[in-house]
Amino acid sequence: MTSQPTLVIGNRNYSSWSLRPWILAQHLDIELTTVRIVLDTPTFHSEALAYSPTARVPVLIHDNLVIPESIAIMEYLSELAGGRGWPAAREARACARAYAAEMHAGFSALRAAYPMNIRARQRKVPVTTALEKDIRRINDILSSAAASNDGDGWLFGEYSIADAMFLPVALRFQTYGMWGLSERASQYVERSASDPLLTEWIQKAYAEIETLSHEEVGG
Numbered sequence: 153m154t155s156q157p158t159l160v161i162g163n164r165n166y167s168s169w170s171l172r173p174w175i176l177a178q179h180l181d182i183e184l185t186t187v188r189i190v191l192d193t194p195t196f197h198s199e200a201l202a203y204s205p206t207a208r209v210p211v212l213i214h215d216n217l218v219i220p221e222s223i224a225i226m227e228y229l230s231e232l233a234g235g236r237g238w239p240a241a242r243e244a245r246a247c248a249r250a251y252a253a254e255m256h257a258g259f260s261a262l263r264a265a266y267p268m269n270i271r272a273r274q275r276k277v278p279v280t281t282a283l284e285k286d287i288r289r290i291n292d293i294l295s296s297a298a299a300s301n302d303g304d305g306w307l308f309g310e311y312s313i314a315d316a317m318f319l320p321v322a323l324r325f326q327t328y329g330m331w332g333l334s335e336r337a338s339q340y341v342e343r344s345a346s347d348p349l350l351t352e353w354i355q356k357a358y359a360e361i362e363t364l365s366h367e368e369v370g371g
Contacts, residue, residue, distance in 0.1 A: 157214040157232075158185040159225075160203045164357035166191065166367045168268040168320030170210040171353060173225040175319055178349040179311040180233040190362055223256055226313045239308040248307065248314040251293055255317040262286040266324040267367040270357040275328050275370025287332040290321060294337035307340075319344050328370060 159177070161170035177184050189199045189209060197207050204211035204220040211218060212225040219225045230237030239245045261282035269275070279287075297307040306315045322344035330338050 155215055156183055156185050157212055158187060160187045160189060160200070160209050160211045160213070162189060162191040162209045163360055163362055163364070164188070164353055165270045165360050166268055166364055167209065169222045171320055172222050172316045173210055173212065173229060174353060175347070175350060176226050176237060176313060176316040177229055180229055180236050182229055182232060192364055223252065226316060230313065236310070237313050239310065239312055244308045248312050251307070251314045252317045255321070259286045259290070262290070262321070262324070265369070266328050267369060268320045268324055269327050269367055270323055270354060272327045272368070272370070277328060277370045279331065284332065291333050291337045294318070294340045295334045297340070315344065
């Protein structure tokens with residue numbers, strides 16, 4: 153590394169996409185400078201545009217390189233760490249990539265019904281057919297991966313990009329309840345959400361003063 157990378161993020165309480173590359177960097181022992189831009193303000197677009205051509209967060213800046221997409225950021229961090237971030241075994245690596253891509257592109261019902269809200273607890277929302285389908289698929293992934301590790305460890309043994317991708321989902325289950333999860337999946341959720349390397353992010357999320365009304369769902 154010629155300089156320390158800068159990660160531009162949104163609100164820690166709500167920005168699941170910002171959290172993913174940040175937690176991966178912690179596990180890969182990569183030090184980051186972090187810049188936070190408050191979401192949904194009149195100046196957000198102009199502030200974000202100063203860092204990224206997409207005017208969205210997260211974005212990683214490293215020397216003259218600008219990476220404005222979460223998966224690409226995590227791939228880059230993995231390369232900086234000498235390939236850590238993906239399982240070493242070819243078959244496991246393929247599965248981890250597939251899970252990460254599925255989380256990146258899918259689960260729209262869960263995203264809409266269960267927005268990430270780290271500070272909230274015991275929120276209740278209606279379980280629609282689409283939401284139930286997403287939860288069932290997530291349960292299958294977490295249960296299967298946990299079973300392959302005897303329920304102890306991350307999805308593929310060592311912490312990987314797949315774990316970073318599923319962390320905001322684990323935090324959502326803490327907010328909205330463990331409905332639909334097997335014992336193994338619940339154990340993984342608890343492990344992921346209580347990761348010691350997550351502590352700094354959680355503490356700063358609780359210290360934020362902003363509230364986004366459209367993210368505050370559930371009775």
